[in-house]
Amino acid sequence: MKKRLLVSSLxxxxxxxxxxxxxxxxxxxxxxxxxxxxxxxxxxxxxxxxKDVLAxxxxxxxxxxxxxxxxxxxxxxxxxxxxxxxxxxAPAIFDLFGGSDTQLYVEANRLxxxxxxxxxxxxxxxxxxxxEFKVNGKIYGLPIGGYQEGYFYNKDxxxxxxLKVPTTLSDLEKLADTIKKDGKTPFAQASKAxxxxxxxxxxxxxxxxxxxxxxxxxTGKTKWxxxxxxxAFTKYQDWVKKGYFKQGELGLDYAEQxxxxxxxxxxxxxxxxxxxSVFADPKQxxxxxxxxxxxxxxxxxxxxxNQTYVNGGFSNGYGFSAKVKNNxxxxxxxxxxxxxxxxxxxxxxxxxxxxxxxxxxxNSSKLANAKASALVKEIIAVGNKASGAFPAFDSxxxxxxxxxxxxxxxxxxxxxxxxxxxxxxxxxxxxxxxSDDDF
Numbered sequence: 270m271k272k273r274l275l276v277s278s279l280x281x282x283x284x285x286x287x288x289x290x291x292x293x294x295x296x297x298x299x300x301x302x303x304x305x306x307x308x309x310x311x312x313x314x315x316x317x318x319x320k321d322v323l324a325x326x327x328x329x330x331x332x333x334x335x336x337x338x339x340x341x342x343x344x345x346x347x348x349x350x351x352x353x354x355x356x357x358x359a360p361a362i363f364d365l366f367g368g369s370d371t372q373l374y375v376e377a378n379r380l381x382x383x384x385x386x387x388x389x390x391x392x393x394x395x396x397x398x399x400x401e402f403k404v405n406g407k408i409y410g411l412p413i414g415g416y417q418e419g420y421f422y423n424k425d426x427x428x429x430x431x432l433k434v435p436t437t438l439s440d441l442e443k444l445a446d447t448i449k450k451d452g453k454t455p456f457a458q459a460s461k462a463x464x465x466x467x468x469x470x471x472x473x474x475x476x477x478x479x480x481x482x483x484x485x486x487x488t489g490k491t492k493w494x495x496x497x498x499x500x501a502f503t504k505y506q507d508w509v510k511k512g513y514f515k516q517g518e519l520g521l522d523y524a525e526q527x528x529x530x531x532x533x534x535x536x537x538x539x540x541x542x543x544x545x546s547v548f549a550d551p552k553q554x555x556x557x558x559x560x561x562x563x564x565x566x567x568x569x570x571x572x573x574x575n576q577t578y579v580n581g582g583f584s585n586g587y588g589f590s591a592k593v594k595n596n597x598x599x600x601x602x603x604x605x606x607x608x609x610x611x612x613x614x615x616x617x618x619x620x621x622x623x624x625x626x627x628x629x630x631x632n633s634s635k636l637a638n639a640k641a642s643a644l645v646k647e648i649i650a651v652g653n654k655a656s657g658a659f660p661a662f663d664s665x666x667x668x669x670x671x672x673x674x675x676x677x678x679x680x681x682x683x684x685x686x687x688x689x690x691x692x693x694x695x696x697x698x699x700x701x702x703x704s705d706d707d708f
Contacts, residue, residue, distance in 0.1 A: 299333040299598045304350070304363035306342035311524065311547050314622040315413075318615060326605040333602045343462055346370065347668075354379050357592070361599055362606060365410045365588030367401025368664025369487075374588070380409040381589040381603070390608050395629050401584045401664055411611060412583035414625035417542045417652050418468050419579065421644075424562045426453075426536050434564045438476070438504075441567050445513050448536045455513040457535030459521035460682055463675035464663070469539035470678060471662050472566045472580045474501035479574030480659040486666050489703050493674075494692040497573060502681065502688035509682055519682055531557045539566070542581075542648045545624030549642040563647045565655065579651065581658035583628045620645065626652075666699070673698040 303323070307316035323335055338360060340349055345364055353359040354374055365371065365380075374380045384407045387393045402410035426432070430451070435441040445455035460466040475482065478497035485491030492498070508514065515521070515529060527547050529535040531554055538544075548554045548561040568576035587610070593599045609615070613632050617639050619625035624645045627636070641649075652658070663671045677691040686694075 299596070299602075301333060301335045301362065301599055301602055302338055302360035303335055304338045304340060304345060304360040306340060306345055306364045308339050308341060309524065310553060311527075311544075312623075314546060315619070315625070318618060318622070319610075322606065322609045322615065325609045326602060329605045329609075330598070330602045333598050335602075340364075343464065351668075359590050361590050361593050362603065363588055363590075365402075365586060366664060367410055367412065367584045367586075368660065369667055370664075371402050371409050371588070372404050373668075375404040375407075375409050379591055381591050381593050383408045383411065383589070383607075386604055386607060390604065392607070392611060395611070396583075397628055397630060398583050401582060401660060402586070402588075410586055410588040411607065412586035412628040413610075414586075414616070414619055414628045415542075415581065415583050416585070416626060417579050417581035417648055417658070418472060418539065419542075419563055419565045419648070419651060420537050420539050421530065421544060421548070421561050421563055422537045423530065423533065423557070424560050426533075427562070434562070435567045437567050438569045442508075444537075445508070445511070449512060453533075454515050454529060454535040455537060456508070457526040457529035457538035458514045458518050459523055459526040459529075460514075460518050460679060461520055461522050463679050465523050465526065466678050466682060467662070467675065468541065468580070469566070470502070470505055472539075473505055473569075474498055475574075475578065475580070475659055476566060476569040476572045476576060477501035477504070479572075480578040480657070481574060483659065483662045483665050486662075486670065486699055487703065489700075493696040493699055494689065498692055499689050502692060506681055506688055509684075514682075519679060527553075530561070531555060533557075542624060542626055542645075545642065545644045545648060546622070548644055549624065559643065561644055563644060563651060565651050575656045577654070577656045579655045579658050580661060581652060581655075582660040582664070584660055584664045586628070624648075667702045669702050670695065670699050 305316070305319055306312075307319060327333070327335065342364065346366055350359060350363060354377065357379070359379065371380065387408060396412070397415065399408050399412070402408055402412065430447070432444060432447065435444055448455045458466060474497075477500050478495065482491045482498070486493060515535065526535075526538055526540070527544060530538045548557060549559060551558045565577070565579050589603050593603050611629060613629070613635055616627040616629050616631050617635055620627060621640045624642065626649065662674070673695045677686065677695055680686040681688065681691055
């Protein structure tokens with residue numbers, strides 16, 4: 270029901286504002302607002318790329334000014350952008366997630382159809398995958414890069430203690446026990462934002478229940494509270510009870526988990542490939558610069574499905590307001606933005622400066638000559654060895670379900686709920702939104 274109300278609200282607001290926005294477009298000085306999430310030192314290189322792209326765009330499209338609006342990624346996605354969409358006041362250009370977010374906004378006629386623009390710019394077949402931004406065969410968003418998730422680890426510590434990269438989950442736990450006995454924290458983690466622990470949990474349940482299980486939650490084909498899912502979260506809870514994570518991590522911000530690894534307090538950390546840039550920067554990584562390795566979550570004995578799949582995809586990038594199509598100047602700005610942001614140069618720059626995996630089919634010779642760090646090359650190698658990839662769960666389930674599992678994982682970490690009770694609660698929410706035709 271919530272989604273119906275949101276789409277209905279969006280439709281009414283759209284009808285009421287379209288005439289006004291179209292009528293005033295020709296007489297006002299144009300100022301485009303660009304919503305980005307490149308905040309903090311760890312994202313400085315990505316912010317620099319955005320500013321350089323915009324410098325080129327302003328030269329190509331005179332008469333249009335831009336205003337940058339930086340917002341935390343979680344706040345933008347779950348609060349600010351969603352509320353702006355209801356009243357049809359989203360920025361012209363904004364950070365957008367594919368999957369359920371894109372589908373919701375398309376149903377409410379809030380996103381610009383990029384299909385003809387990509388054809389005009391000769392970019393229709395230049396992306397590795399646009400599936401997460403497609404609705405009914407049309408494209409409504411462009412991923413800025415790809416990602417992969419896995420374990421980063423202290424290579425010097427492994428070498429000094431004669432430790433090997435694990436190939437099974439049992440091996441991983443033996444590693445964790447050895448590290449804990451040495452007085453170190455096995456897994457760096459900071460779970461104030463629930464999406465952080467859900468990265469590892471998402472891959473863990475995909476090992477136990479199979480990499481395709483998440484695809485069926487929104488259709489009712491699969492269940493959150495099935496036996497393999499309960500087994501996965503029981504294992505996660507077991508890790509919490511054994512002290513594999515830092516005590517008090519529920520109160521720590523995301524960046525702190527990287528600091529735990531950098532300071533040598535923790536030895537391993539489950540994170541996304543985007544974190545690689547931190548460990549190539551002496552200002553951020555200090556003595557840990559270029560001393561971090563990477564491996565995929567190992568296989569689970571008796572786990573369902575292919576055990577080499579990695580959590581990865583092309584789910585985050587830029588979207589554009591549907592209102593732009595009614596304004597020639599803003600549309601020209603958007604076309605120039607896409608042309609200058611999505612090309613070999615910026616893809617290589619993102620890879621070299623920030624470890625962002627390309628989302629486009631970059632010229633092979635340019636890619637081979639890219640000055641990527643050894644860590645980035647290691648991440649790419651892990652991905653190449655995998656049989657495939659599955660997207661993050663939050664691109665496949667509805668917003669209310671995402672909220673339920675986010676609240677659940679934090680309660681689980683805090684010891685306030687059992688895995689079965691948590692998953693029963695999530696499934697109850699899933700049943701409700703499925704019956705309300707949320708998808």
